[in-house]
Amino acid sequence: VYARGATDNKGQTFSHILGTQAWLKDHRDLPVNLIYLMEGEEEIGSPHLGEFLRVHAPELACDAILVSDTSMIAPGHPAIACGLRGIACVNLRVKGPSADLHSGVFGGAVPNPATELARLLAQMHNGTGRIMIPGFYDDVAAVDAVETGAWKHLPYTDDDVLKAAGSTALGGEQGFTTLERTWIRPTAEVNGITAGYQGPGSKTIIPSEASAKLSFRLVPNQNPVDIACKVAAFFASKAVPGVEVEATYDHGGNPYFASPDTPLGLAVRTAVRNVFGREAALVRGGLSIPVVSLFKEVLGRDTLLLGLGLPDCAAHSPNETFPLENLDKGIALHLSILEQFAT
Amino acid sequence: VYARGATDNKGQTFSHILGTQAWLKDHRDLPVNLIYLMEGEEEIGSPHLGEFLRVHAPELACDAILVSDTSMIAPGHPAIACGLRGIACVNLRVKGPSADLHSGVFGGAVPNPATELARLLAQMHNGTGRIMIPGFYDDVAAVDAVETGAWKHLPYTDDDVLKAAGSTALGGEQGFTTLERTWIRPTAEVNGITAGYQGPGSKTIIPSEASAKLSFRLVPNQNPVDIACKVAAFFASKAVPGVEVEATYDHGGNPYFASPDTPLGLAVRTAVRNVFGREAALVRGGLSIPVVSLFKEVLGRDTLLLGLGLPDCAAHSPNETFPLENLDKGIALHLSILEQFAT
Numbered sequence: 001v002y003a004r005g006a007t008d009n010k011g012q013t014f015s016h017i018l019g020t021q022a023w024l025k026d027h028r029d030l031p032v033n034l035i036y037l038m039e040g041e042e043e044i045g046s047p048h049l050g051e052f053l054r055v056h057a058p059e060l061a062c063d064a065i066l067v068s069d070t071s072m073i074a075p076g077h078p079a080i081a082c083g084l085r086g087i088a089c090v091n092l093r094v095k096g097p098s099a100d101l102h103s104g105v106f107g108g109a110v111p112n113p114a115t116e117l118a119r120l121l122a123q124m125h126n127g128t129g130r131i132m133i134p135g136f137y138d139d140v141a142a143v144d145a146v147e148t149g150a151w152k153h154l155p156y157t158d159d160d161v162l163k164a165a166g167s168t169a170l171g172g173e174q175g176f177t178t179l180e181r182t183w184i185r186p187t188a189e190v191n192g193i194t195a196g197y198q199g200p201g202s203k204t205i206i207p208s209e210a211s212a213k214l215s216f217r218l219v220p221n222q223n224p225v226d227i228a229c230k231v232a233a234f235f236a237s238k239a240v241p242g243v244e245v246e247a248t249y250d251h252g253g254n255p256y257f258a259s260p261d262t263p264l265g266l267a268v269r270t271a272v273r274n275v276f277g278r279e280a281a282l283v284r285g286g287l288s289i290p291v292v293s294l295f296k297e298v299l300g301r302d303t304l305l306l307g308l309g310l311p312d313c314a315a316h317s318p319n320e321t322f323p324l325e326n327l328d329k330g331i332a333l334h335l336s337i338l339e340q341f342a343t
Numbered sequence: 344v345y346a347r348g349a350t351d352n353k354g355q356t357f358s359h360i361l362g363t364q365a366w367l368k369d370h371r372d373l374p375v376n377l378i379y380l381m382e383g384e385e386e387i388g389s390p391h392l393g394e395f396l397r398v399h400a401p402e403l404a405c406d407a408i409l410v411s412d413t414s415m416i417a418p419g420h421p422a423i424a425c426g427l428r429g430i431a432c433v434n435l436r437v438k439g440p441s442a443d444l445h446s447g448v449f450g451g452a453v454p455n456p457a458t459e460l461a462r463l464l465a466q467m468h469n470g471t472g473r474i475m476i477p478g479f480y481d482d483v484a485a486v487d488a489v490e491t492g493a494w495k496h497l498p499y500t501d502d503d504v505l506k507a508a509g510s511t512a513l514g515g516e517q518g519f520t521t522l523e524r525t526w527i528r529p530t531a532e533v534n535g536i537t538a539g540y541q542g543p544g545s546k547t548i549i550p551s552e553a554s555a556k557l558s559f560r561l562v563p564n565q566n567p568v569d570i571a572c573k574v575a576a577f578f579a580s581k582a583v584p585g586v587e588v589e590a591t592y593d594h595g596g597n598p599y600f601a602s603p604d605t606p607l608g609l610a611v612r613t614a615v616r617n618v619f620g621r622e623a624a625l626v627r628g629g630l631s632i633p634v635v636s637l638f639k640e641v642l643g644r645d646t647l648l649l650g651l652g653l654p655d656c657a658a659h660s661p662n663e664t665f666p667l668e669n670l671d672k673g674i675a676l677h678l679s680i681l682e683q684f685a686t
Binding site: 085103178215 | 387440448449460505515524534540555558560628629630658
């Protein structure tokens with residue numbers, strides 16, 4: 001069981017910890033050995049976890065890995081995420097004049113880094129939402145139509161997405177459903193932009209530089225370093241004279257796919273039937289949990305991603321939540337999973 | 344004589360004040376009445392100066408107005424700016440989801456306000472640097488070829504502009520010289536952009552909103568409010584579903600043109616010949632000094648713009664400067680102007 005920093009994830013993980021405690025109140029011992037692994041660097045790409053896993057591999061040897069950091073498909077309907085998107089984080093910097101310039105004296109004479117940054121970002125997608133970085137889609141694996149077909153029966157509508165997002169319209173790549181766009185299609189998102197004057201009123205300058213934080217969600221079999229190189233080459237090719245364009249790779253994680261038909265997967269699916277009275281939904285996740293690739297690489301084990309949070313938990317946003325009801329159900333589910341292993 | 348807040352401008356203005364003091368050391372009285380008007384709100388559009396001028400119009404009644412807030416054409420070569428560009432400052436805001444969203448969970452599903460802002464800004468110009476806002480150039484007055492032709496003989500090269508700007512290449516609207524682009528062509532500049540996460544490392548969000556500070560330098564006979572309306576209509580027409588686009592007028596000032604052949608202009612030009620041994624260059628200024636339109640409107644007098652600063656004074660930038668040598672020469676010039684009026 002692996003816990004990281006977010007509120008929603010902490011709630012999910014605590015339900016497993018409390019489930020273990022609850023089991024030990026009624027039993028002398030656990031039916032299986034459990035190792036709890038806690039780490040606080042997941043949001044910056046887990047730079048030290050790989051070394052930790054390698055050093056402690058003998059103590060961490062295990063048959064299966066469980067991570068609860070994903071979502072139910074709807075309240076009361078847990079889901080197993082068979083896949084996750086990977087991520088490549090890239091910082092883009094456009095450098096122009098050696099200092100901020102008076103936009104009256106120099107406006108019209110020299111390129112404006114803020115304008116050039118906007119032009120670069122605007123060229124990332126075409127009018128249909130397709131990403132225009134050469135080679136970006138080269139390694140995207142085809143997805144079985146049986147898997148995507150089953151998603152049509154999930155209790156999940158575009159209206160739910162709009163409501164959870166607080167948005168008035170959907171967007172993104174044309175030709176794919178909303179679930180496909182978030183689960184099996186890669187993205188290019190602008191996470192932040194910084195340029196020139198940002199205080200109250202106005203300051204009439206041509207900023208010396210402008211920068212953007214970008215993240216690319218990746219799907220099997222895209223590679224974050226490869227994508228970061230393609231991104232950097234794309235922006236370099238679009239730079240106009242008078243500005244210097246630099247795209248640097250910040251961190252990344254591989255996309256992931258694992259079967260839900262392992263012994264742990266089958267135990268969890270039975271437990272979901274027992275506690276929730278329904279089948280666990282077999283889904284994918286749009287987010288990235290780079291550590292699951294590390295677990296696979298160092299410990300040689302796939303990770304079962306059991307989602308106990310709610311789709312509207314406001315992850316990475318103000319007022320992130322995990323309902324107490326989900327905590328209670330999570331404890332019961334954990335007890336039922338241990339029960340499966342005991343029998 | 345009118346003084347405002349910038350270092351360069353203060354230096355220029357002090358040379359007039361010290362010139363007046365120097366005259367009074369050697370003479371009983373001034374040959375003409377002088378009124379010094381000081382104001383500290385020019386950079387925010389002088390919101391209170393109009394009322395002040397109206398209330399005090401009788402005390403401020405004058406034959407001519409002198410402002411030194413522009414540049415020499417080169418060290419030791421003062422210039423009279425016969426025209427100035429106006430300005431329209433506009434704040435652009437793109438509002439999307441009700442809060443920042445997790446870019447893994449929602450990336451690909453909803454429009455990203457930072458990306459949409461970049462697309463809006465990228466559409467302001469076409470590939471030749473022409474501004475694509477409908478009607479933007481409608482009121483641009485033709486400029487006499489005699490005036491622009493004389494600029495070819497100014498001691499001023501593109502290399503000087505590159506050096507003063509600290510830029511490696513020039514940019515802007517094709518088909519015009521650098522002086523024309525900064526003196527008699529309007530511009531659309533991005534002064535600042537704010538969106539999403541701007542701290543160290545990365546934060547994988549779809550920002551709830553993104554905004555930009557824009558300023559448009561205007562030439563005769565463009566009107567700042569008219570331009571702001573055209574800008575707002577342009578951006579509104581480009582908004583995609585799921586984002587709300589709002590462009591608000593912050594402040595502005597009219598473009599300006601005045602003849603250098605007034606009594607004050609002729610006195611100044613004689614004084615320049617006496618002190619600097621050369622003709623004052625007759626130029627325009629790319630910057631905006633909105634108060635000159637106010638002076639004209641309320642006091643009914645044109646303003647002579649006598650430039651005593653240097654082109655590389657770093658106006659609106661760190662380490663803005665005014666050389667002491669220019670202060671000394673400015674004092675001598677002011678004495679010579681008073682001499683003209685005395686005789």
